[in-house]
Amino acid sequence: MKLFTSLPEDLPWSEQQAFLLLDGTTLSDLPERLKKLSPGTTTVALYDCPSFTALRDISPLLVAVQQPDEPLVQFYLEHAHEESSVLLFSTAPAHDVAQHLRKLLTVELPEGLPVILRLADAAVAQALFGSGDQRLFGPIVCVVMADSVSADWQRHQPRLPDCPELTTPYRLSPELDAALDRVDRRRALLELDAHLLKYFPDRHGGETVAQRWPMLEQLESEAGALGLSSQSELFHYANVMAWLDGTALEQHPSIAHLLHAPSLQPPGERVALAAGLAQRWSSQGGRP
Known part of the structure; x- marks a missing residue:
């Protein structure tokens, strides 16, 4: 059942650049679908980096959007119940946002073992940005994701005007690791x-x-x-x-x-x- 018909009203569309982070694993043939929806749209594949080149075809895609009524945002709303995408706002260009997110593609468990995160998964984003660790925001000033269980929107913003630098590899705290297990x-x-x-x-x-x-x-x-x-x-x-x-x-x-x-x-x-x-x-x- 599709319960998400509109976005929250007080999002910073006029003050910040909006981006959609879309899951290329869940949303099949994503690049082709985006080209049909908005032929001139430029996308940034998070997996377009040395460690993930072989997986580029199913990469999460970062796409800039301008207005809440454009086709790409309507596509996001239609699929929001699948929790396969996240809405971001930032003052930084797409390249900088993508570079920050790439730091979180592979993180370490508390015991030091590496693990890959599905950043475009709304529940994963909810756990990460709701953890209270301000380093995770980087250039991102607002994160919005759908919660299909509560049929409501979740929203997170940094508490600090300038977030601390996110160094890599990022190691999950025991609390965040438990949240991702949930x-x-x-x-x-x-x-x-x-x-x-x-x-x-x-x-x-x-x-x-x-x-x-x-x-x-x-x-x-x-x-x-x-x-x-x-x-x-x-x-x-x-x-x-x-x-x-x-x-x-x-x-x-x-x-x-x-x-x-x-x-x-x-x-x-x-x-x-x-x-x-x-x-x-x-x-x-x-x-x-």
């Missing part, structure tokens, strides 16, 4: 939500993600208690619950045995078999 978990639940909406639209209750969120968390918790951790295992478990459609697991001893009885068989295999039994039960109209 982003991964949140993304997994959003993918689960999309899966259930696609395959079980009549059984996946709640009009908004926020209304469905407690149920998604419950499914994740139950799956985790069974030793299920991968996306496919979580999806299989959700399928079991959806096909059983609220009937008690005790009424399905074969399925309950696969899920709960001790076994040398891997949990992923057992939940896949349980999903097959649940689908068969559902396709037979709820008959054994």
